[in-house]
Amino acid sequence: MGKQINVALIGNPNTGKTSVFNALTGLNQKVGNYPGITVEKKEGVCKLPRGVKAHIIDLPGTYSLNASSLDENVVIELLLNKNDKDFPDVAVVVSDVENLKRNLLLFTQIKDLEIPTILVINMADRMAYKGISLDIDVLEKELNTKIALVSTRKKTGIDDLKNLITNFRDLPTQPCLNAREIDPDYFTRLQSAFPNQLLYKLWLVITQDVNFGNVSRKEVDALDDFKTKSKSDLKRLQQKETIKRYQFINNTLKKGQTIDLAAAKDLRIKLDRILTHKVWGYVVFFMILLLMFQAIYDWSSIPMDFIDGLFASMSEWTKDHLPQGQFTNLIAEGIIPGLGGIVIFIPQIAFLFLFISILEETGYMSRVVFLMDRIMRRFGLSGKSVVPLISGTACAIPAVMATRNIESWKERLITILVTPFTTCSARLPVYLIIISLVIPKGRFLGLGYQAMTLMLLYLIGFGAAIGAAYILNKVLKIKNRSFFVVEMPNYKLPLFKNVALTVIEKTKSFVFGAGKIILAISIILWFLASYGPGDDFNNAEAIVTSQYSKENLDTETLQQHIASYKLEHSFIGLTGRAIEPLIQPLGYDWKIGIAIVSSFAAREVFVGTLATIYSVGSDEEDTIKNRMAGEVNPILGTPLFNFASGISLLLFYAFAMQCMSTLAVVKRETNSWKWPTLQLAAMSSFAYIVALIAFQVLK
């Protein structure tokens, strides 16, 4: 056959849709955005029997086709538009065996669009545990479809699903509900006005205000002989539709599903009693955080040391084996140290995402959201703000976009403005290198000081976010509140494949997303540090040699003085010197100043920049950490990275709005330059003041 078919994977959130997607596609998947909007688009390829290839799209989770968010709109627009290149040949609706009743609502709606639809009943391995038994033949007959009973955990049912997708042409397309039953008179008139259109599609066009084919809501409204109903009447009909659907689902499940409550063993209630407890819940969460940060430190030290040494050797090897010249210097002193500054953090980033992914997979993260909602409400944020704040630990950009499901504009705005305070993964490299330089390695009650400092920085970030929200809440005077509903999924053992894919995907996006920027900045910085204007730079050798002519220095020391003089009079040195008065009170020198300025592109650039600056002109093989540890404050004569300047830098990065991309996203989400400008000014000023106080008190 050799044909490719489009398969849309649809389902309620928390039904294991992504696990089914991973099971079908393996590593043949890519993540992008839907054109023109920023909703994540996951697609992959699956090989089916008889040489058929399936192009699978994992659509955003939705509870029904009555869209209330941008994510849900994506699902409807794809299903209504036959001209879309991704329009599915077959829809696969994923449901959870424990929530079949609720999940079937979406199934019946999609089935009514007359798209060949397969029902996947996932998490089948939990049936015995929950006392559930299903009569698949009866359910298939009642729902007029084919069912795949799947357990992605036990890896069962996936082959059956592949066979069903391959034979999608045999699937019946009769609807579950005759739309006329909702309001016979109204729907008869609607059908007569558009005799060639599918009735349920027309209904969605009217109620969801989405267009398809050549029919739009405006056209429906414009028809003289067909008067559509008022908004409240349409809402009433929608409610009637939902009731009709649930009547159908109840009747179906009565025939095909039995639940023996006596057989159900519920560990969930017992666990929830502890994990969402108003005291123990927070204690457990705090302990988990402590263990997580300790493990990040303990487990990643060996691979990090290895990577650090490897990049230092690579620089040395490049200088020794490539022809001498400026391009070789660029590679050895600019590109390799710059990239080394980011690659070194792969182990810690991977461990961080490993833990986050495990917490999400087990269902614990939803409990954290629930716990945090209690705190949030006191600071004037809605529970829905918790999701952006927690996802901000990965990156502020998707976190700012995740605020779209907050209905109240003011609550949404506050969440957008405070989210960049949460510690994102880009801050991690900065924190880790500074902590390793200024915080001792000792332990207290088995927990390392360094790990505790890192955890403290995460808590400071979170505290700053809710503190800022409290102030904004008072200033902006929020009156309207949105309600907060969070679904508590069942506790599950994490699936290794899902965890591994998340870790790979997140680490890859961290390395490649930041890596390209760092590569480009490393090249520019190396150029700016290796060239300079005027006689001071061009005659550096002669000037330094005559300066030290009476001191009888050995060649190596003299070369170091020349390199240092050249760096100070290079383009970057002159720029650094110009901004030095501004940052000197914080305990930084001009090199740190350059790193702070360049890290405005992305925070993690800070380490790469320092690695590049310290490498220019240096012939020694050395690690980034050792180079930074060896830097001396020219005024005080003490190590540049000492406790006072280190804490000052950590606090500066904890609070400063050092991310160009986040500002761009805030501009797009608020549709104004006013908010990102205010955000930049407020966060940067606050960071500067706190860093200044910290250095002046601790020095």
Added chain:
Amino acid sequence: MNTIIQNILVVTALVLAVAFLVKKFFWTKKASTKSCGKDDCGCH
């Protein structure tokens, strides 16, 4: 000769790096208005 080639490579790398950053941070792509098929279905 070697020096000239190395300098050319340095300048090329620099130009590419600057162009990449300009494109990344200052170049705004126009969002597609027709994303849903071959005909003008007006989908938004």
